[in-house]
Amino acid sequence: MATPWLALLAGPLSYGIAAPALLLDDVARATGTDEQAATAGVTAFGWGIALGTPLLAALLARRGVRAVLTVSAALLGAGTLVLVLVPSVPALVAGAAVQALGSAGLTVTAMKLADSARQMGVVAASLAVVGATGPLTGALVADISSWQAALALPLLAVLAVPAARRGTTSPDAAPASFDPLGMVLLSMLVTAAVLIPHRPLVAGPATVALLLALVAWIKIRPDGFLPAAVAGNGRFLAACASAFALGVVNFALLYAAPDLLREHAGWDSTRSGIVLLAPYLLGGFCSGFLVAASVRVPRRVAATALLVTGAAAPLLAAVTTAVPLLLAAMTLGSLAAATGQGVLALGATGVVPASHKAEALGLFNLAYLLSVAFGPAIAVTFSHPTG
Missing domain, CATH: 4.10.860 (DNA Excision Repair, Uvrb; Chain A)
Structure with missing residues (x-):
């Protein structure tokens, strides 16, 4: 399968997390609630991708690529339809959760179809780059059309489904016991x-x-459902733990960045959002090249370098008040997480039997995506310690 199609199949998942960031006021007004209630859709999307990743990966292992593409596209389409047509908080929660299940299935499939370190790097980079540009893209789409159209952006992934079906030359997997x-x-x-x-x-x-x-x-x-050959593999679990830690650092810094820049530079949220494009785009783009190059480096060396970089990011952010160094910390966190998602995924799937690659990808991505639930909460705790 051509690499650009893999990027399109995976990347739009990040719109579900990032695109609503600047639209919460619009959503709250349209649904007659407050901003806190409006965030329920984002929470539901996070739950959906965390849960959908292992579930759809199991379906991928048992029924094959074409079955997962069909189910995922149907879920993504149905969830988006609810989001667009019913402007209420219950519909927002239900639609976002169903939409996320479909997005998770397409992303896991993209990683399964990536047959080289270069393609895996592009998949990881597409998720990071879309996440970096998501808030501004969502705001722009909302200005041109509506906030519902912005919430529909994950649906772009279905454009790659026909190419993914054509690129599947092997027969579907044999059904396994449930x-x-x-x-x-x-x-x-x-x-x-x-x-x-x-x-x-x-x-x-x-x-x-x-x-x-x-x-x-x-x-x-x-x-x-969880094969012992995967869940009991120590090296696989170490890769998952490392990915989770890098993700927590990245998302904590992402959510702490506006407060840090407001405190130390006096910037408002709009200016911070524009400026933060630079470190997160740089981290996303560079990660694609680093994942491809990682095959020339011993896995332990690569993993150690990622963890050192990930640890340096929050330390630098904690000890400096200079804006350039704060942005450097954001870059390090983005680079470590985006690169780690690709490099560690290759390592995690390389230490389990080939017949369990789909389940391994599902569990690995689950570990990474769980960091979405923890990183922002940590940032809020440190930003508002008496809250």
Whole structure:
């Protein structure tokens, strides 16, 4: 499959996270609520991609690429239709969640179809670049058309579905036995984990209990929804943990940036949003080249370099008040996360059996996407410690 089509298949997912950033006031007015209620759609989208990633990856492993493309495109279209036609908060939540399920399936499929480090790098870079430009793109589309049109931007990914179907030369995967209990346990675990930053006293213990239950079930059913060959692989889990940590740093800095620039430079949110395009676009574009070049470097060296870069970003942001150095910290965080998503994905799928590559990609992306729930919450905690 041609590389530009892979980028188009994956990249628009980031619009669902980033495009509403400057539109919350418009959404609140249209739905007759406040801005906090309007953010429910973004939260629902985050939950949908976190949950949809392993679910659609399992479908990919069991039914093949064409089945996932069909289901994902249908979910994406249905969710977008609800968002566009029904201007209410319940419809916003339901539509965003369904839209996210479809987006997650298309992104996992794009990573599965990437057959080289260069293509994986382009997929990771497309997600980062779309995320960087998403807020301004969403605002521009809303000015030209409406806020509903801006929320429909993830639908652009379906333009690549025909090319993805044509590029699938191998037959669909043979159906495998279904493990409903494993699927339910993972779904509940993801839901509890996403709620930890908001309801830690309830969601924290629930997450631990569900994790222990899932581990016990994997031992009973090693070939189930979460194969033991993947979930029990130490190197795979290390790659997932590293991706999660890099994502937390990146999203925390992204949400802390406006407050930092307002405090140290006196900039308003609009100016900050425009200026922040530079570090996040630079990180996104450079990540594509770095992922492609990573095959020439030992995996441990590459992983260590990513973690050092990721650790340097928040440290630099914490000790400096100079705007150029703050922007440098944002660049380091973006570069480490975007590059890490591609490099660590290659490493994670390279240490599991080839027959479980789809499940591995799903779990790896789940680990990375969970950082969306934690990074912003950490930023808010440090920005408003008495809140």
